[in-house]
Amino acid sequence: MANWKHSLAGVALAVTVAIGGTSALADTDLFSELEQAAQDSRELNLLQPLDVTTITRQEYAEINQQQIEEENPAEDIADWQQVLVFLGYIAPGDDILQIYTDLMSGQVLGFYDSETKELVVISTSESEWNVTDKSTFVHETTHAIQDQHFGIRTVLDPALESRTDDHYYAVLSLIEGDATISETIYLVRNDLIDQLIEEQKDMDFSGIDSAPLFLQETLLFPYNQGAEFVVHFWQIGGWNAVNQIWENPPTTTEQILHPEKYEEGEGAKPVAIADPTESMSDWRLLEYNENGELVTKIFLLNGGASDREASSAAEGWGGDAHYVITDDEGQTAMVWASTWDTEEDAQEFLGTLVEAESNRLTGTFDEVDSTTLRLTSDDWYAEIHHDGADVTYFVAQSSDTLEQLIASQEGATASPKATPEKDPATPVASVSFWVREE
Numbered sequence: 001m002a003n004w005k006h007s008l009a010g011v012a013l014a015v016t017v018a019i020g021g022t023s024a025l026a027d028t029d030l031f032s033e034l035e036q037a038a039q040d041s042r043e044l045n046l047l048q049p050l051d052v053t054t055i056t057r058q059e060y061a062e063i064n065q066q067q068i069e070e071e072n073p074a075e076d077i078a079d080w081q082q083v084l085v086f087l088g089y090i091a092p093g094d095d096i097l098q099i100y101t102d103l104m105s106g107q108v109l110g111f112y113d114s115e116t117k118e119l120v121v122i123s124t125s126e127s128e129w130n131v132t133d134k135s136t137f138v139h140e141t142t143h144a145i146q147d148q149h150f151g152i153r154t155v156l157d158p159a160l161e162s163r164t165d166d167h168y169y170a171v172l173s174l175i176e177g178d179a180t181i182s183e184t185i186y187l188v189r190n191d192l193i194d195q196l197i198e199e200q201k202d203m204d205f206s207g208i209d210s211a212p213l214f215l216q217e218t219l220l221f222p223y224n225q226g227a228e229f230v231v232h233f234w235q236i237g238g239w240n241a242v243n244q245i246w247e248n249p250p251t252t253t254e255q256i257l258h259p260e261k262y263e264e265g266e267g268a269k270p271v272a273i274a275d276p277t278e279s280m281s282d283w284r285l286l287e288y289n290e291n292g293e294l295v296t297k298i299f300l301l302n303g304g305a306s307d308r309e310a311s312s313a314a315e316g317w318g319g320d321a322h323y324v325i326t327d328d329e330g331q332t333a334m335v336w337a338s339t340w341d342t343e344e345d346a347q348e349f350l351g352t353l354v355e356a357e358s359n360r361l362t363g364t365f366d367e368v369d370s371t372t373l374r375l376t377s378d379d380w381y382a383e384i385h386h387d388g389a390d391v392t393y394f395v396a397q398s399s400d401t402l403e404q405l406i407a408s409q410e411g412a413t414a415s416p417k418a419t420p421e422k423d424p425a426t427p428v429a430s431v432s433f434w435v436r437e438e
Helices: 004-011 028-042 057-071 074-087 096-107 131-150 152-162 165-189 193-200 213-247 253-257 259-263 292-302 307-315 343-360 399-407
Strands: 051-056 110-113 118-123 283-289 317-327 332-340 364-369 372-376 381-387 390-396 429-432
Touching: 028 131, 028 165, 051 057, 057 096, 057 118, 074 096, 074 283, 074 317, 074 332, 096 213, 110 131, 118 131, 131 152, 131 165, 131 193, 131 213, 152 165, 165 193, 165 213, 165 253, 165 292, 213 253, 213 259, 213 292, 253 259, 253 292, 292 307, 292 317, 292 343, 307 343, 317 343, 332 343, 332 399, 343 364, 343 372, 343 381, 343 390, 364 381, 381 399, 390 399
Parallel strands: 051 118
Antiparallel strands: 110 118, 110 429, 283 317, 317 332, 332 390, 364 372, 372 381, 381 390
């Protein structure tokens, strides 16, 4: 199974969220000034000269499309589409590749490519640079500084190889949070915040606002929550404290949302789960993943839970893993095992999960016994098993599949990992969007 989700996200490794285009000029004096500003705000020097290239938005759109197509075979994109439709993140008629490429091609201001070591600025006019352009350049130069001192690929590759969203978004949050704080320091030192806010009034945020919820949340999380994570340590010990995190990067989005969990070294707890395809003939794996606190919250939000309900229910997360599988007839099924910090946390998650999935699957969950809930629905078959701090959710498109799925977990042991069939895509670029001020 290819690393399609991460290689797509990898194209957008580092997103500031510029909606609306930049007006970059190939001005080497300005580049030098902004490179120095980034070094001053980040309190680290560039170790090698920065290679800066300017391209048009059309050229970027073509590069972006080509890169995504080269790194992601059509069958892998189809698998991703099938998973997203099954989980309710997109509608059956949506084209996730088109949604993604349109979003990225139309919104990106610039990027730092950790493979070629280039900082690429997207130019749409020959006018003077505005504050958005300058702050984007500082953000992306900070990524070059990170790369030269810590090695972005050195830090990111273990997360890509783990094949889990939770690990990936945690590391990405360190990378983006670091650059966002550096950029913010530049803006504050130069008294540019008010000008930036004025510029944002004329920006078109419709690209982000119209994107599916899961894309909105996962694209913006590394900037917003990543910045809060980094600033927590920056306030304690300055950039030296942040530099130390690069030697031991976060591994879960729970650590990003709750920096004290990182300080305490609290990682993901193991869960008991087995690959269903090992016992279910004629089925193949679409996805193995670990959602973590972030994507658990997104799943509940997508089912109709309020932000407060979803955040509170996901906050007691301890560990999780899921398998999504398919057969030759196009049926899809999932087993999702999770464990929670306390039995009370598990009960809160269970209640919110039942409410969200009853809404999404247009049915009701009824109690079978003290540890089992079963869905009554015209189109879906599901059960939730709960025992103490553990919750396992089974969902399928036929009763026979549901029975096989449940049987596949008998005797499951803790925390197996799916064996990747292909290596992760190597080209990873850092893209800049502009995140609007609230």
